Structure formats: structure tokens, C-alpha cells
Amino acid sequence: MIPYGKQAINQADIDAVVEVLQSDYLTQGPKVPAFERAVAGYCGVEYAIAVNSATSALHMACLALGLGKGDWLWTSPNTFVASANCARYCGASVDFVDIDPRTYNLCADQLEAKLIQAKADNKLPKIVIPVHFAGQSCDMKRIHQLSQIYGFKIIEDASHAIGGRYLNQPIGACQFSDISVFSFHPVKIITTAEGGLATTNQPELAEKMQLLRSHGVTREAHLMDQPLEGPWYYQQVDLGFNYRMTELQAALGVSQMTRLEAFVARRHQLAQQYSERLADLPFVLPYQHSDTHSSLHLFPILLPVNLDRGQAFNALREKGLGVNVHYIPVHTQPYYRQLGFKPGVFPQAEAYYQRAISIPLHQGLTDSQQDYVVECLAQLVKEG
């Protein structure tokens, strides 16, 4: 099976993990801070807080921004469920903003229209989570302008997007947001097996997230409410979690970071080849906005209306292509229907979903594997 996405592990990665196994620290040692420095340096951001998943990072980002019961969080329906679930963990309500039919990202025009209505209804969101779908940045400048007018905070769900750029700044720089979140699940751009990370330029948010990832416990005197009782002393000053990343994961992350640029470059080369070789077939290929340089996590194509998506999907799987669909609109999931959402309310995301298939794109994909993918797609069209 040629998967739609896959990790690329080399001997240096393996050596880095083995070295940690033979060291004194399997957790809470020097590798997590080293990984955080590597990502912060790459992104040009002040603070990086590594955790055990992007889901955890989204949760603590919401808490750090004060999200709670009675608040609203808005995100895109075209995302993985974690982008919305983080609000529910905090007891807040979720709503969605439909997507731009070209970029498949949360649409800034629709956001503005919804904000105008929400203001009239006194239901403005506390947080908006734009999701950089497939690695392409949302229209952050506009979304940031709207946040200034309507007073919401911004968490970028950049799970797909490490190594991407927006207006020539690395995604994760938080130029137009409060916090950005990356995922290092094996299908993403770089991996730590499981893992995630939050970036911010705001020291209070960084401090709060550092507390939340480790039980709300601190050993720093300036964060304590009572005098230090001795060198053994720690205080729990908040209700936190165990969301820590291990040293093994962080060492793998440090090693992967050295190849991030090469991974993204190879993805661009493959995407360029797809664009050339699929140009004469009746698929809609991913549109790239000129403000963005995508990390190209995914390569979603839209099938022509005369091809049945279910049949096409099965035919490609039978030929050994690990195609997938990104994403089932979150509001149509049973959990969200239970909360009152019905199909039909976000028509752009739903129309996109009906025709989308993600074809293989990852740094380990060889040219001959790509030839085979193109051949399978051509055959699909021919056989109708």
C-alpha cells in the first residue's frame, strides 16, 4: 500500500532515540527544552511548549486564554475533530465558520458576516481557531483585523503546517495570533510518534501553559502563593494535567527538525510533478494562494461530478493506493449532531467533502510510486 502520508525515519533519528534510552533521563531531561529551542528558533517565536499531542496543546491553549463555561469557540468544519473538541473539554460551546471553496480554509468573509450577526445576538466568540488546512495558511491578516474589532483571541491550528510560511514569515511565529499549535503525529510533516507543541510571544501565556502541562505544579518561587519551605518544596497553584512529552520523543523531534526544510522541499517537488502530470485530467487540484507557502501536508483533489467518490475510493484502494478523505465535516459527526448541528448548515465544507480524495504525498514517496499514482488516476478517468 502506498499511504497518503508517512513518517521518514533515518539512522540519525534512530541513534538519537537510542542515545536517550542509554542516558539518565527518559523524561524531564534536557531533550525537551532542546526541541523547544529548535522549533522556537525555526519559527522566530519567543516561547515553545512541547506536549504529548496537538490535542493536549489545543486544550491547554484554550485554558490559558481563559475559555470556560458560557463561552463560544469557533473553528472550521473542515478539520480533524480535535480542533473543536478542545472547547468542549473546557465546558465551552462550539460553532463553525464555513470554508473558502478555493483554499478549503475557514473563510474570512463568512467569519465577518457571522461576527456581525453574533454581535447583534450578544454571542461573540472568545476564541477563533483557524486551521491551516493541508499546510496552507488561512488569511491571518484579515482574521487578526477582525479579532481587533470583535475582541476574540486566536489559536492557529497549525497541525498540518510546520515548515510552511505566510507573508514570508514561518507559520508558528504568531505574528497574527496569540498561540499556534503543531502536531507531530507520524502522518504530519515531522514526527515525534505522538507529540504536539504550542508557540506564543506572550510570557503570561507561556508560563500558564508550562504549568498546565505538568499538574499545575511549580518550583519557581515567583509563581508561588506561599513562602518557600525548603529546597524540596513545590506548589500546585493551578489544576493541570500530565501532558508532558518524553525525552525519547523530543530527541526524535530534534533530529527530524534538521530535515524539515528538505521534507517540505521534496513535497513541493512532488506536488509540482502532480500538477504537471494531472493537468489534462478532469480533477480540481489544490489551489495555492500567493500569500502562502504551504508545507503540503495533504494533496486533496476533487473528483469530477461524473465519478462516484465511493467507487473511485474503493478502486484506488484496490490498486494499492492508501487514499483517504480529509475531512468529514466535524458538525456532521454524531457527537456534534447531538449538540444540535444538522447537515446543510455549512454547504461549502459539505460540498467539498462529497468530492474530495487525498492522494499520496509525503517526503518518502518515490518518483516511480508517484508514476503509479498518476497511472491509477488516469485509468480511473478512462474507465469512468
Ligand SMILES: *Cc1c(COP(=O)(O)O)cnc(C)c1O
Ligand atoms: C492531527 C491533527 C490534530 C491532532 O493532533 P494530535 O497530535 O494527533 O493530537 C489537530 N488538528 C488537526 C487539524 C490535525 O490534523
